[in-house]
Amino acid sequence: MTTVERPPTRRAEEIDNDQHPVGHGRMLRKEDPRFVRGRGRYTDDVRLPGMLHMAILRSPVAHARIVSVDTSAAEAHPGVRAVITGEALAAQGLAWMPTLSNDVQAVLATDKVRFQGQEVACVVADDRYAARDALELIDVEYDILPPVVDARHALDADAPVIRDDLEGKADNHCFDWEAGDAAATDAVFADADVVVSQDVVYPRVHPAPMETCGCVADFDPVEGRLTLWSTSQAPHAHRTLYALVAGLPEHKIRVISPDIGGGFGNKVPIYPGYVCAIVGSLLTGKPVKWMEDRSENLTSTGFARDYIMRGEIAATKDGKILALRTNVLADHGAFNGTAAPVKYPAGFFGVFTGSYDLKAAYCHMTAVYTNKAPGGVAYACSFRITEAVYLVERLVSRLAAELGQDPARLRLANFIRPDQFPYATPTGWVYDSGDYAATLREAMRIAGYDDLRAEQARRRERGELMGIGVSTFTEAVGAGPRKHMDILGLGMADGCDLRVHPTGKAVVRLSVQSQGQGHETTFAQIVGEELGISPDDIDVVHGDTDNTPFGLGTYGSRSTPVSGAAAALVARKVRDKARVIASAMLEVAPDDLEWVKGSFQVAGDPGRSVTIQEIAMRAHGAGDLPEGVEGSLDAQITYNPPNLTYPNGAYICVVDVDPGTAQVRVRRFVAVDDCGTRINPMIIEGQVHGGLADGLGMALMEIIAFDPEGNCLGGSLMDYLIPTALETPDWETGFTVTPSPHHPIGAKGVGESATVGSPAAIVNAVIDALAPYGITGLDMPLTPSRVWEAMQGHPTPPI
Amino acid sequence: MQVTMTVNGTGVTREVEPRLLLVHFLRDDLGLTGTHWGCDTSNCGTCVVWMDDEPVKSCTVLAAMADGHRIRTVEGLAQADGTLDPVQEGFMRCHGLQCGFCTPGMMMTARALLDRTPHPDEAEIRAAISGQICRCTGYATIVRSVQWAADHADGAATAGPPSADAEDLGHAGEARDAVPETTGEERHATAGSTS
Ligand code: FES
Ligand code: FES
Numbered sequence: 001m002t003t004v005e006r007p008p009t010r011r012a013e014e015i016d017n018d019q020h021p022v023g024h025g026r027m028l029r030k031e032d033p034r035f036v037r038g039r040g041r042y043t044d045d046v047r048l049p050g051m052l053h054m055a056i057l058r059s060p061v062a063h064a065r066i067v068s069v070d071t072s073a074a075e076a077h078p079g080v081r082a083v084i085t086g087e088a089l090a091a092q093g094l095a096w097m098p099t100l101s102n103d104v105q106a107v108l109a110t111d112k113v114r115f116q117g118q119e120v121a122c123v124v125a126d127d128r129y130a131a132r133d134a135l136e137l138i139d140v141e142y143d144i145l146p147p148v149v150d151a152r153h154a155l156d157a158d159a160p161v162i163r164d165d166l167e168g169k170a171d172n173h174c175f176d177w178e179a180g181d182a183a184a185t186d187a188v189f190a191d192a193d194v195v196v197s198q199d200v201v202y203p204r205v206h207p208a209p210m211e212t213c214g215c216v217a218d219f220d221p222v223e224g225r226l227t228l229w230s231t232s233q234a235p236h237a238h239r240t241l242y243a244l245v246a247g248l249p250e251h252k253i254r255v256i257s258p259d260i261g262g263g264f265g266n267k268v269p270i271y272p273g274y275v276c277a278i279v280g281s282l283l284t285g286k287p288v289k290w291m292e293d294r295s296e297n298l299t300s301t302g303f304a305r306d307y308i309m310r311g312e313i314a315a316t317k318d319g320k321i322l323a324l325r326t327n328v329l330a331d332h333g334a335f336n337g338t339a340a341p342v343k344y345p346a347g348f349f350g351v352f353t354g355s356y357d358l359k360a361a362y363c364h365m366t367a368v369y370t371n372k373a374p375g376g377v378a379y380a381c382s383f384r385i386t387e388a389v390y391l392v393e394r395l396v397s398r399l400a401a402e403l404g405q406d407p408a409r410l411r412l413a414n415f416i417r418p419d420q421f422p423y424a425t426p427t428g429w430v431y432d433s434g435d436y437a438a439t440l441r442e443a444m445r446i447a448g449y450d451d452l453r454a455e456q457a458r459r460r461e462r463g464e465l466m467g468i469g470v471s472t473f474t475e476a477v478g479a480g481p482r483k484h485m486d487i488l489g490l491g492m493a494d495g496c497d498l499r500v501h502p503t504g505k506a507v508v509r510l511s512v513q514s515q516g517q518g519h520e521t522t523f524a525q526i527v528g529e530e531l532g533i534s535p536d537d538i539d540v541v542h543g544d545t546d547n548t549p550f551g552l553g554t555y556g557s558r559s560t561p562v563s564g565a566a567a568a569l570v571a572r573k574v575r576d577k578a579r580v581i582a583s584a585m586l587e588v589a590p591d592d593l594e595w596v597k598g599s600f601q602v603a604g605d606p607g608r609s610v611t612i613q614e615i616a617m618r619a620h621g622a623g624d625l626p627e628g629v630e631g632s633l634d635a636q637i638t639y640n641p642p643n644l645t646y647p648n649g650a651y652i653c654v655v656d657v658d659p660g661t662a663q664v665r666v667r668r669f670v671a672v673d674d675c676g677t678r679i680n681p682m683i684i685e686g687q688v689h690g691g692l693a694d695g696l697g698m699a700l701m702e703i704i705a706f707d708p709e710g711n712c713l714g715g716s717l718m719d720y721l722i723p724t725a726l727e728t729p730d731w732e733t734g735f736t737v738t739p740s741p742h743h744p745i746g747a748k749g750v751g752e753s754a755t756v757g758s759p760a761a762i763v764n765a766v767i768d769a770l771a772p773y774g775i776t777g778l779d780m781p782l783t784p785s786r787v788w789e790a791m792q793g794h795p796t797p798p799i
Numbered sequence: 800m801q802v803t804m805t806v807n808g809t810g811v812t813r814e815v816e817p818r819l820l821l822v823h824f825l826r827d828d829l830g831l832t833g834t835h836w837g838c839d840t841s842n843c844g845t846c847v848v849w850m851d852d853e854p855v856k857s858c859t860v861l862a863a864m865a866d867g868h869r870i871r872t873v874e875g876l877a878q879a880d881g882t883l884d885p886v887q888e889g890f891m892r893c894h895g896l897q898c899g900f901c902t903p904g905m906m907m908t909a910r911a912l913l914d915r916t917p918h919p920d921e922a923e924i925r926a927a928i929s930g931q932i933c934r935c936t937g938y939a940t941i942v943r944s945v946q947w948a949a950d951h952a953d954g955a956a957t958a959g960p961p962s963a964d965a966e967d968l969g970h971a972g973e974a975r976d977a978v979p980e981t982t983g984e985e986r987h988a989t990a991g992s993t994s
Contacts, residue, residue: 028891035899036887036906038833038873045832128823129816210837210845210900210934261835261900262934294838516898516935686894689937717842717932725925725938 023529055131059113062710064142079130086110103336114334117299147710151331154368180362192314201798211261214291234553257543263515265378302375337374341485347384354392380755393760440650465657467769471761478561495549496566500633504613511551530571532598557749566639645748662788676748691754699762807875824862844931847904873903895944897935
């Protein structure tokens, strides 16, 4: 059931939850006092006695055979402790490492370099500056090879083979993947009144968190113990991988993710730099710090998107959508570094059927290797749902334009209805709940949709270019059910430990890791709500493999759907134990007790009750405990999600395009999200705001492009443009609430919703604005030059 | 070479390489890690500190260029007794930060803006922080945080532990009183009650 709640007023937004000291609600963040004092502790803030610094030499070219690497001058440079090459790593069996998609990736290149920016050698020195200086002294001779830059030509018969390291590999084919029923879809298309097709390119972009990637590796040769502080969104999975790669026993590895300066998926993979720093520490017996610079971050770490798509939509002439058919060419770069569950090489692209009730759908995808940086799932994409939503939402708006129908009303007429849930899509996903029409109607109400359309008509008469774009989406988050989803064989579950101290204060230990999402607050609220303890009395421990239970980490908006469920259930386990102790304290049967937030009461006798704090003291106190109770109020759990959760949203964007300069200005952006039960509305809105800015960046500014030689053209923040306060509007947010039926508290996750949903709303708005020019399609990023050329009738080819 | 400067009110003298960046001097030599580093091209602003009374990008200033100047970092934003600057309070109340990486730079710029323009409008706030990037918040809450600080210039500050930090440079300290700068002491002098 969906309830439509009004967004809080600006005044209310400023108020912390003094009124709601326990549980869910707007509450100021527990982590902020340290951050506003400059006392956050990020990886680069870690300083250990005797610590050395590492820098990495990277390939200046996209594709070349390595003829020789001469490190003698670098080794002789003052302050240099070690120079490591691929050859040296190969001698230890460490030159290659597995990626998260069962491919392999070079740690340091031995045979060839396969993208510009690839790691070739590294220097460990006394300070950052000496390490950098020594890089200049390494002499590498390259035998340049022709690069594969355009994915469309990667499978040409005469294309150079990039991955000749793979046995028998004679082409650049990475994988093929399909979803849905091709024959059934073709049959629906054959009979449809209307078929509209659209080429859609989602260019390569980069998450570019403000903190780049890095680590401090500290190997203690006496204990045989490795401690690694690293910018990792998944410390437990990383630890297991290091154990497998480096052959170190897993119990002797401790991975610590301290405060992280933004992740957005960029900090999910293991990068060669981490492995090199570990090797550097093994070699020198000293702690080694590696922090990449911004151009290293942009040119070599996990990119996102890079899908070249063709979509077709079949409908009746009055606008009933019948089927979708799509073909995708996916550019995976030089190594398949996608961080998605292994059975999902295309991530969750299979949800490209969106929020619509369809008869059939089919997708075929071909993925290729190119001479570009590896990656593929990053930047808050929910495992490729960003690409899927962008495709279907562009198609549906295009269909509305072709039919002369309003794009919002066409959507309302085609949504899956609330009574159809759980809803099985033609590509095999089972959506849990939602009331998509209610969400869109709320967005239309906030936006004043009909007034906007009237205003647009008036402005059009005056020659002004105002556009209104609509995008509605269904997300699939909280990966995932163990039987379908794993990463390198590790099931995607999360553990949670809860300990209640004798005085009733608690500490909860999580397997997920915050990169700014506010876990120390949200998880304290989840446990607080379940136990009736103030969140201020609950400490949240995360990001340290020695001090937290195993789990797969934070990405794909999975923290609340998976770890949040674990936190609620572990608290309920504690409560069950507390009930037994309370029954002894009150001398009644456990079943005669009622839980009233924070205490157990004798049913029908509210005068007789004990608080959770009193029970905690009793659980640790002297004297007999009830039969079967060992003492303490601790519990541990591993949560295996039975299904994904499916948040949804409806976004409306208003743009003005300057007819003289083709500059696009986002005048308004209305985002209504339904992420089920809302734990901390302030944090949720913050997540939505951030995702909207990401979406605006991708729609209007951000692209990692390459020249024909494979040189990266987005290697600095001067070239890779990220929105500032000047381009972004004052976001307008609203919400509906449809709890997930299978999540213990009904929460669905929200971290990526806005990144997933917003680009299509902005692009649809610009296309709508340019309707007088007969423009029906435009590819991101909608820079002034790209829009201008389209207005002149000579659109720039996409990427 | 030797450099001498005042950092958060305390004089420091150090031997440095001539090419050492101020951001590295503050972080690595003085241990003031509240100032961050986020790019190679002076675009991100995570490194903003004050040189004398002007916000500067400390990645674009050599330690040598700061010789003889007054530097103020995020560790010197709160009062010596730990009472937060209204800007710090505003960022906490209005959710102006998520990962916190851009936050010190944003707050230093905001403080400088408010000292010059106590009641900026939204456009002025957006212009003031336009040389800085936040990847998490989408900026609207940062704007609100600065507005909150403007509206609570003389109160609502939260007391807290003194931000004692590396080498005692972590707070403005008494020594800062000697520095003729517009850091808002007058306002703090009357601050005290919490809202
Ligand atoms: S570090 Fe990016 S502007 Fe200074
Ligand atoms: S809060 Fe993360 S970059 Fe601004």
